[in-house]
Amino acid sequence: MWEKVQNFASEFFVTGDPLIYGADVSIAVTLIAVITVLTYFKKWKWLWSEWLTTVDHKKIGIMYIISAFLMLFRGGVDALLMRTQLAVPEMSFLTPDHYNQIFTTHGVIMILFMAMPFMFGLFNVIVPLQLGARDVAFPFLNSLSFWLFFSGAMLFNISFVIGGSPDAGWLAYPPYSELMYNPGVGQDFYIWGIQISGIGSLMTGINFIVTILKMRAPGMKLMKMPMFSWSVLSSCIAIIFSFPILTATLALLFLDRYAGAHFFTLDGGGNPMMYINLIWMWGHPEVYIIVLPAFGIFSEIVATFSKKKLFGYKSMVYAMMIISILSFLVWAHHFFTMGSGADVNAFFALTTMLIAIPTGVKVFNWLFTMFRGKITFESPMLWTIGFIPCFIVGGLTGVLLSVAPADFQFHNSYFLVAHFHQVIIGGVVFGYFAGLYYWWPKLFGFKLNERIGKWAFWFWNIGFYLCFMPQYVLGLMGMTRRVVSYGWDKGWYEMNLVSTIGAVLMGIAFLFQVWQIAHGVKHRNANLDTTGDPWNGRTLEWSIPSPAPHYNFAVLPQVTDQDDWWERKLRKQEGHATPAPAKLEPIHMPKNSGIPIIMSACWFVAGFGFVFHWTPFIIAGLAGVAISMLVHSFNYKTDYYIPVDEIVRTEAKKGRVTG
Amino acid sequence: MAHTKASGPAHQADLHSEQHDHHDLEEMRTLGFWIYLMTDVIIFGTFFATFIVLQGSTADGPLPADLFDINGIIVSTFILLTSSFTCGLALLAMNKGRLKALIGWLAVTALLGATFIGLEINEFVHLIHEGANIGTSAYWSAFFTLVGTHGLHVLIGLVWMIGLMIQLAKRGITPVTKRKVNIVSLFWHFLDVVWIFVFTIVYLMGVS
Secondary structure, three states, X not given: OHHHHHHHHHHHEOOOOHHHHHHHHHHHHHHHHHHHHHHHOOOHHHHHHHHXXXXXXXXXXXXXXXXXXXXXXXXXXXXXXXXXXHOOOXXXXXXXXXXXXXXXXXXXXXXXHHHHHHHHHHHHHHHHHHHOOOOOOOHHHHHHHHHHHHHHHHHHHHOOOXXXXXXXXXXXXXXXXXXXXXXXXXXXXXXXXXXXXXXXXXXXXXXXXXXXXXXXXXXOOHHHOOHHHHHHHHHHHHHHHHHHHHHHHHHHHHHHHHHOOOOOOOOOOOOHHHHHHHHHHHHHHHHHHHHHHHHHHHHHHHHHHHOOOOOOHHHHHHHHHHHHHHHHHOHHHHHHHHOOOHHHHHHHHHHHHHOHHHHHHHHHHHHHHHOOOOOOOOHXXXXXXXXXXXXXXXXXXXXXXXXXXXXXXXXXXXXXXXXHHHHHHHHHHHHHHHHHHHHHHHHHOEOOOHHHHHHHHHHHHHHHHHHHHHHHHHHHOOOEOOOOOOOHHHOOHHHHHHHHHHHHHHHHHHHHHHHHHHHHHHOHHHHEOOOOOOOOOOOHHHHOOOOOOOOOOOOOOOOOOOOHHHHHHHHHHOOOOOOOOOOOOOEEEEOOOOHHHHHHHHHHHHHHHHHHOOHHHHHHXXXXXXXXXXXXXXXXXXXXXXXXXXXXXXXXXXXXXOO | OOOOOOOOOHHHHHHHHHHHOHHHHHHHHHHHHHHHHHHHHHHHHHHHHHHHHOOOOOOOOOOHHHHOOHXXXXXXXXXXXXXXXXXXXXXXXXXXXXXXXXXXXXXXXXXXXXXXXXXXXXXXHHHHHOOOOOOOOHHHHHHHXXXXXXXXXXXXXXXXXXXXXXXXXXXXXXXXHHHHHHHHHHHHHHHHHHHHHHHHHHHHHHHX
């Protein structure tokens, strides 16, 4: 009996690597610490009723952003482990197997469990406020989306200590991801982690499209809508067209591994290239999905910190829409070497190059907005200005990669690695940081320390260029990606060492940001944002107190202009009479619900069952999901009204007088 | 400070507060469901594309033309199309406010749906018995995935409809139950449309 348990445990838990034992210990210590603190301060009930069951879009947004930061840490540690391994030739810090797992999880985590939740966090906290709405269209679904993301992310992350991590690259190309070549449970964790969180992403896409189309404040025509909301709309359109393809593709790979199907196997008539086509039909739009909202953020920030209207508003809108459509017509540029012939390659090369045009339009619009503006260099603006050169270089190397014949040389080289890190860190990560610094006072009611923020900014930027510029050169020198080690004779030593130093600098930059947040929380009373409008903003989110009351707007605003809040401030300055206060009315709000977290936990159980082929877990999990759905469907008491006197009290506490 | 005041006249402000009223909320939910259906179209589209790519990949396994029982398929098609018709009758009854007729027609629809699923299970058992299962060849993998996904959708629609009949019996026809019936009928018609493509591309082209 004891032997059986031992055998089982040695298969179930990953053993043998000191790094993993370290992780085991740190996970256990963190869990015990969290449980102890919550119990000691008697915070369980508070946690459950204020946060875990909340349907308030602002709180959901904050939970997304916290998760994204944790995942940024994990993905960043992965990156540093890889760079350590590659710092000098013939290094034996990581074994090849372990290295494969680390570059796989680094890619998956950074795109799907860091960038996506960070983006959804910003959607959630800001879009309803910008639209002058009290909530998103489907608050219950919104909470469910978050918990599905969270379950999926956790399922993916436990593979590190239970069963083993996936190691077939971030897109799990067959045949290597097939059962025959990859018999462990790692790939199954990959499939179910992404599948469960992907359903959440899809629902968020639907939710925000309906929110933007149907819940704008009266008078806010689409062409008066703030640019960030436009970018969210274009990103969500890309989500609803691409994520179903991901769902279907992962389902097919799952059937291959679980039920012995032959979609992508080399025997039985399957076709691995079909997987690669399908996954990139999702994967290419995905990178535009995460970068479009960053473009929206930059547009808001450039206008606010230049004290000018955004230059070329309409062309910006069209550019975003065109990018979101073109993103679906370029997928084959990821495998020009597939052998589909010159005509196909030429088509995809051209569509890829076309994307440079709307992107160029946007860059010029930002520059022209700054032209003759009264620019101030607070953190959000700093990140925006840091982004522009970085993204231009990254974009231009993208055009180089899109030249099909040249791509035969660059394909799978460090040139490519440098390119996509440059557009994704320079575009997406810098963009979300800019957004977080910009909206931080709105979220938490206090400002962060600028000095520490500037240290973080410079460490990030210098580290970034040191890390990735050498990689372009390494690519041209013939270093391919996913190599675990290289010899002294290659001549790659110096460039790799510089690159690793750059990565360490970015790691230090992250620590500065953690310090900045801790410092901000500690000294929050000294830096309170009492005006609700710390940057002299232009859009509606700055018209309400910071942090926003849970109903957002005591009275829904009546919009007349683009940049309505700015125009209202101007009118007031010019001495125009302020319109008479509107009458307060009870506000209709959704009730909290525990079903989303319970349903997602059931998905987690089912996913775990699928990974380990444990049928009772599968049945129990799926039954739990079905029961949760039915219980929710039978519940008709999902909302309540906030009475007028409560609104008056809340507003008075925030220093507002409302009649 | 007049930060949170609306600038419009008072009657306009009244209109805004109706934004969260039931009528608008139900309309929004219907729009959301249309968008969801679109995403489901793309999932099916992916499975159809896969099926078409793998159509010739039978890898020395049995061929569809040898195993398909086209008469049986025509019968199930007829049953499913009829269920869409009875679902329409249920909606007509609802719009006339006749609760009993509404529940009755929904029951007939569900019964026809259940028959369809029964026939499909029967067909799958027959195919497996003849040596064509999901692991036989890429063609049969694509077949069972595509047709099975449609069947799974019908099953979900069935459970959904039963739950809804109970709610209707308890609460009668209200704006909320009305929207729920409208949405389930959208879903049901959608499955019919998908089936027409399955019938044409999988079965008719399979035996020709």
